[in-house]
């Protein structure tokens with residue numbers, strides 16, 4: 342077989358599609374990563390403080406998200422809910438909502454286990470110093486959890502980024518969608534998907550680098 | 566008893582404490598006056614830690630009365646808070662907050678408990694860090710210090726709350742031998758300043774030097790309560806005799 346990468350690379354149209362697709366994938370991943378993380382924080386905090394009722398709702402939510410396929414969640418949110426409630430959103434909004442919900446379940450589980458694994462000695466010292474529950478949570482449990490769980494949170498985020506390709510199934514023109522489109526026009530499957538693979542790897546490494554940079558400049562300074 | 570002392574700082578009457586159906590404290594009666602220094606010793610599992618942890622509400626007792634600096638511990642959050650305001654505690658494993666600098670470890674409680682503003686807390690922390698002779702480590706993280714230094718920071722952290730009573734639970738047991746002295750020296754200097762303290766330790770020389778009374782526990786009971794000279798020379802109970810023989814034999 343003859344490799345003909347130039348069939349893709351010399352076409353400004355295809356390059357533009359890939360570029361736009363990459364921006365969409367990265368933008369949606371980062372936005373849902375941030376929103377999902379904030380939601381996860383609330384979910385995990387509710388469980389940690391055993392807030393009546395919300396505690397159980399949060400636990401059920403986390404279990405439900407982590408035990409159903411992303412694509413099913415996506416279809417439910419993109420096709421099921423709008424039918425049920427009669428609203429019309431652009432595709433990317435469905436994707437943002439679905440990814441946020443999906444990410445939040447995974448992040449919440451990591452944060453929850455981090456909160457729960459705070460060392461007993463730390464809590465006893467804090468209690469002996471008469472720190473309020475709020476101070477103990479904000480100044481001891483949260484920072485220690487973020488430090489301890491950073492590697493898990495980071496690799497979970499990268500993994501979730503790599504699963505975002507399924508949003509092309511509901512018509513979002515992301516990076517995977519760009520590949521599928523160019524493939525259908527050129528039949529250069531090998532070249533197209535090699536290109537896609539390289540881009541996903543590059544972006545995954547880039548996201549990981551950014552997270553590590555942010556960590557090193559903030560909580561990373563607090564690790565002896 | 567130290568000269569002129571008459572205020573009672575700790576009073577325990579008929580205190581009983583169970584962990585499920587295991588009784589960890591049995592009918593403990595104990596009165597400690599302000600300025601007194603008590604060393605608690607006894608075999609492993611005899612209830613030494615439980616005793617002092619009951620004094621700041623880290624463990625709740627099930628019957629009997631405990632009052633500390635005039636506040637009775639009734640098991641409600643308010644009395645526990647009030648007591649902890651007056652009691653500092655130092656743990657075997659230091660329990661410093663690893664993500665906070667030495668200085669932040671010392672200022673966290675005073676600032677967040679509304680005791681003082683940031684500047685006053687900083688000044689206080691530096692005063693006590695000088696006291697324990699590590700002001701130059703103020704901006705380091707605990708993990709960058711030796712065990713002996715960490716324990717001295719833990720002492721400074723507790724002192725920043727201006728406690729009336731200090732509790733020590735085997736403060737030197739987790740230290741390498743060459744670091745034990747620096748921590749004991751810090752405690753001796755605290756003793757010389759008249760701090761009331763209860764110290765669980767097996768450092769018998771320290772006990773001889775600073776303790777007014779030695780309390781020996783066995784199976785949840787206080788079986789001896791004597792000045793060190795008497796305790797070491799003529800322990801009353803066979804259990805204490807055996808304990809001293811074992812400890813002095815190495």
Ligand SMILES: Nc1ncnc2c1ncn2[C@@H]1O[C@H](COP(=O)(O)OP(=O)(O)OP(=O)(O)O)[C@@H](O)[C@H]1O
Nearest residue numbers: 584585587589607608609610611612613614615616
């Ligand atoms: N949280 C707990 N749950 C159940 N049992 C406990 C608990 N804490 C202590 N105990 C038991 O209570 C008894 C007294 O424990 P404590 O820690 O007070 O002993 P100690 O005299 O301090 O011993 P050591 O010298 O080993 O520190 C022990 O038998 C211990 O197993």
Ligand SMILES: [Mg+2]
Nearest residue numbers: 613614615734
């Ligand atoms: Mg103990």
